[in-house]
Amino acid sequence: MAAPSTPTGPGDASNRSLKQLVLGRRDVQDLSDTEQELPSELMTINMGPSHPAMHGTVRIVLTVDGERIVASDVQPGYLHRCFEKESEYATYTQVFPYTDRLNYVSPMINNCGWAMVAEKLMGLTGKLPRRAEYIRVIVSEMSRMTDHLTCVGASAMELGAFTPFLYLLKCREWLYELLEKVSGARLTHSYVRIGGVGKDLTPNFDAELTLCLDQIVKVMVECESMLNHNKIFRDRMAGVGAMSKDDAIATGCVGPIARAAGVDYDVRKDYPYSVYPELEFDVPVGTTGDCYDRYLVRIEELKQCIRILRQCLKQIPDGPVMVDDPRVALPAKAATYNTIESMIRHFKHIMDGIKVPAGEAYAFVEGGNGELGFYVVADGTGRPYKAYVRSPSFVHLSTASQLIHGHLIADVVPIFGMINMIGGECDK
């Protein structure tokens, strides 16, 4: 057994300075020659809460030794909106707009997750119209694309590559425009409903999405050629912020971060939901777990999304988009205005909310950042008794302090970019 690297002396711990504690050195004799010549004082600096290279509003208090980070304190919470508590005061349907604001770069997936937990409690899982399930997968995958396009584009921009950012955000905008046509809102869609989706796809959706995907494929080829073998980009990404497979599992990381570290876990494959079992796609897995692998995984997932979407467009059946169950389906507007039966049903749905039987359920989906889960305790009324969201960003951010430890300040930017912390989701 090796001897302790730092011999302990009397009154040791209390006499040590922060620097000594952090660096594990006892006194100046232990310093290298260079360091003895230029002994730097530790400095505490703020990164954020409002910083151009930080995703969302988050504050990091860095303790730096020169340019090197020796300690950090990551402080989230600036975007806390009491999602879970607010949900107790809203009907199940009224929670959808709140979920839009979780991961606001991929709101459709959040919508689906929330709908699924209510459906699980009501025993509707698997009983939705097939078209509704396909639409959910289509909009979810489009949302995953907007998520990854934003993440990759913004990270590249933060490392100086402005062109890919503009290109990729242009792609994202095409997708947003399509989602806006479908749902009526560009960003906060609130499109999914318990028992299906709010409305059917637009008549020309098939052709528009195909065109959109074709264009995105072309843009991605251009962007990959600009980034994949770009020396600056690779130097800044490769070997930076690496995480081992064991660490990823131990800290509860999911999604692209865990997959980049070699964890083959994707909710769509491992706990298949909706119509994913009917679709062919691969789950990319990395080897090194560094920022470059995370980038590659996201790029590959974008391609898989396109693959899934093309299959969906081929396979999507015609039919209703809402389950035929008066307990959950709002009556048609014409019927609401013209028959007392539908008027009452509409009133009860809106004012009392959809009655979800008492019980507890956890439903989870593969979000843009990994497993996004909703846990609900229902008491038989139209509002959740308790709601909880397992937000991947929150878990991932908890690893940020470790990941940036020992790196340069400049490395915070790619590491943080690739963690892809979304304030709305992390802070709930």
Next chain:
Amino acid sequence: MTDVVKPPIEAPKPAPVPAPPSDSVNLTIDGMPVTVKKGTNVLEAARTLGIDISAFCYHPGLQVVAQCRQCLVSVEKNPKLQPSCQQTCGEGMVVHTTDPQSTLARKQQLEFTLLNHPIDCPICDKAGECTLQRLYFEHDNADSRVDVTKVHKAKVVDLGPTIVLDQERCILCSRCIRACDEVAGDHQLEFAHRGDHQILTTAPGAQLDNPYSLNTVDVCPVGALTAKDFRFTMRAWELEATPSVCNGCATGCNIEIHHKHDRAWRLVPRHNPDVNKYWMCDEGRLTYHELREHRLAGALVDGLPAGWDRAIRAAADHLSPILAASRQAVGVVLSAEASNEDNFALGKLAKAWGVGSVYVAARPDVPGRADGRLRVADVNPNRRGVQLIAEALALGARPIAELSADVRCLVMLGAELPGVAPARLAELGIIAITSHERGAAAGARIALPAAAWAEVAGTVTNAGGLVQRMHAAFAPPGQALPGWEAVVRLAQATAAGAAGKLSYTHAREVFKDMTQTVAAWSALVWAREARPLALRFAGSRG
């Protein structure tokens, strides 16, 4: 919905059943055994099991007429469906409420009831607490099959001083007719015509004007009868309900204050089998308006606004020399309109000061009011309580009309001093702890703002000696404080607080002290504070 696992229905075993007590019967409803008192109907028996058999015309406080046919159930060995409200429980009876036959009957009945129902929910006052809405959603929930024009009837029928009738919305359950008959003892409503032309109406030229008429609005399962007072003022589901006791007279009807935005919007009766059953009178129902009229929101000294501190100091400065000169010159007036706590605190203060004369102010009786039902002649909510407190504290209280000529200064609870001549009032230096600025309090030298009954936690004692708890529904206006707290401040400013026990910080401390003093109340305990129930979260209580 959740699957109800029904135990298999077995043939009655020749089990060693002990002879049932003679006043109860055993029966089975939906496979679940239940024992109820003899004479209970099947509908009530099912309710004890948590089974909600739908019903419109049945009301536990009214006679059973089995008119709406909504509560039909199958009873084994009976070829036809039975109305469960009228079917008395029998020994060994086996009832099914979820079998296809009775389920279909309920659905069909609802479809029939909705046949000519207007599409009024968005403009209907009952929406959100409507029995028809609730039952349709829970028991039918089927689409309309009607493709003919609905039968139209009169929409805004003025039935009398308190009620407006919408004949289209009426589902002809006759609850209101029976409420008038049985609660008010006045047959003022009746059905006219037949079939889908049947309407609810009064006799030609007659009005619905009995003093209990607003109960018909409560019992109406739909929005046919609406109160002129509440119509279009507030959505039912926006309100919050706090339990309290009506302060309109000595009966002390149990009520719910329905409030929002720091004000009451209506009072509705709360079931209490010992006091008011399911009902209350119209006059009591409208007393909430007083909570917003002529309120004293800040302390006044000589009619000018003053803060609490200055007013209390002024009161002490005014009182101290008079008290020092003669204990007979200060009178203390308890109020039969104020709570037990306020009166007890002031009684204690009178004791601590050692004043010679204690009086009780009460609104004079209204003999015409007494009807042998809920309304009584005594319009004070707490005359009995004041009497018991005065006796327990040995205050020698007399009616205020017997005001002694020696008294130069009065410390009074409440606003009115009935029976005191205006000339005498003018020469008195009055220190009033009052929620309202009127009567004697309007001319008081010092007026201290007190919270009214709906704004405090406290108790009142009804004519029968029953001590009933009020809960604070909303905050009092401005700087008003509970009456007992004003008394405590006054006591501390006059050095009586240090000597006596007048250092209460919560109404329950006053209550505890009071129950230790008043022998008749020694067993009473302070009830837990009731949180307002947001009707939005209560679901439809229709």
